[in-house]
Amino acid sequence: MGWLRENPALILVFLVGTVIVGFGSLIPFLGALFGILALYINGIAQLVARDELVGETPDIRGAAGEVLGRLLSLVGIWLISSVLIGVGFLFLIIPGIYLALRLSLAPAACVIDGENAFDSLSTSWEVAEGNLLKIFGLGLIVFGLVFAAMLVTTPVVFFAAGSETGMVVGLVAIVVLISAFAQPVVQMAYARIYVENREPGSNVADSGDDWAGA
Template sequence: MAKFDMGAAWDDAIQLLKAHRPLTGTIAAVFLFLPALAVAWFGPAPIEPPAEATIDQLTAAMQQNILQMLPYQIGVALFTMFGTVAIMRLWLSRSSTSVGEALGFAASMLLTILAVQILTGLMLGVGFLLLIIPGLYLIGRLAFVAPLVADRAIRNPVEVIATSWRMTHGNGWRIFLFLFLVTLVVIIAASLVGGLVGMIGGAGSVGKMLGGLVEAGFGLVATMISIAISAAAYRQLATTQAGDIFA
């Protein structure tokens, strides 16, 4: 059984981020950055609970915020899924692939990746309800669903999940730790920069514009890094287990 090497995967992730930079940059800007920026700038303003609010009032305000943002979040998620598959298609292709071909492929696989995300979301939800630890483990075991769709064009969502489960056997915790450590660094950096921008811009329109830029910018960085490390981990185990060769 091949052991997952975090150091090698990180080096490969950096190389992927450098590869096809003009092409992936265009896709990322259109499908990852601009939708998030549009929601940050033009989406509904958060509902603030009254001063000295009770628990019930705080809960009601939170529920209202979730409901009013839900359609926007779904829209951003769809754009993100589309862009993710297109970028991974460029990175994992065995031959030269154009942006148009990658986008066409992503369009053809959108329903599949949507079904996969719904199924994996349900599995993770159940896992986190079972004292959290199973949910964390499932993150590592299901980390290859998007690369598998992008690379092998598997249209059966159940087969995608089963293949990811098989490929990550014996490496679930290592892959989760890899994803967690990188994500933690990005979150810390985003919090520090976001707090600084909030102090500089204030609570007015300038603050909202700057905050939206920072939020969308860090969202873009976090998503690109997440895509790269998932693709790099997949490439490593696909190569060692099945002898796949990537361009």
Template sequence: MSLQIGDALGDGIRRSLTYSGGVLMVLTFVYQLLFLGSVNAVFIDILPPEAQQSGQLGFALPVPAAVASVIAVVGLAFGVVLYIAATRALTREQSELNSLPGELFTRRMGRAFISSIGANIIVTIAVTIGFILLFVPGIFLAISFIFVIFAIGVEDERAMDSLSRSWELASGNRWGLFALGLIVGVITAVGSSIGSVASFVSPAAGQVLSLALTSVFAIISYGILADAYLQVRGEKPGSGGGTTEPTSDPEAL
């Protein structure tokens, strides 16, 4: 099915501005706050005493470096689980978004977690090489693999299968996905930049505000991508039902 950018933006925002979206925003903020605070605590610990008192690193958890390191690792792992759960939550029917069942965080999560780590490593390497070579291949690959996490979270695909599945879903819609990505990126950048202004008053306050805004826009972005994902699968209400056949030419834009 052809991607409708306007529908993806409008319906995606509506998906994110629900009970499920609100809880995901709060969880995202808590996860990012703990992760940033623990990383800053580790860096502060290795700085000389005079630098530690400057407060230039911003928000830091008041815990020993060893504890902060553990929190950072656990927080990073929880972030992966959270975004997998977000793909499952935000692709449900609109009427189901007034709840956030625990099953979304537990169903085959071990396999999904490992698959997402493996797929992310592959995508990161491929996209980075693409950007280094001619830049355009990097953009092409980033768009082609945009639905990898949805294939893993929603369709229970493994790492390698999620790459080919995302490629199929993006085929024939890459220009639309590119435009959608630009719009979301600009909105997110403008909103998150507000925190930079607050940093002039207080580095810690600026970081916390930036994380709060980033959390909101991250889930809105996931809501928009979730709607786009349902569109290209042909499973949105009124789309005719069922999953559409992928484009026969995987190179088509």
């Protein structure tokens, strides 16, 4: 949370992004487009975490440019991991969760070390192996905090809203605000886990490869 307090602009970025993604996903045929926007914003948070870890002053504008150059690879990671995780959930829930944990660091590998989609997924598989409990625990903590916040605020919205529409708008607003704080924390935590556990000698590089590694 200290990193987030030192970079309040991230909250604004995620707040605006969450509003756009949340409402935009309700528009037919545009859900994927707004999903890409979410990938972009998440990548910015991960680069801010990288800069904090190495003692550099975070540059959100510079990070935005870096992530834009990796966007095709991020989309590739999203597509491939979605298929793999989806297949895992088709068989049993546990394989799906396991695959999600092992592949969760792929976006960080992409934006931080400039790896293409396939290399990022492979790197995530290796780096996450010894950190599964840490990654899983992070997810549980965030879920618990979000659930608790919703549990406390939902009755307030229910009684304060003058109509059903007002209640829906109020609940959406709560989700947006919670996500604006939770998402950057999660993404920065993923970046920290990745940077602290990747192979020694790894560094930020622009491979110039596209998402398929061509």
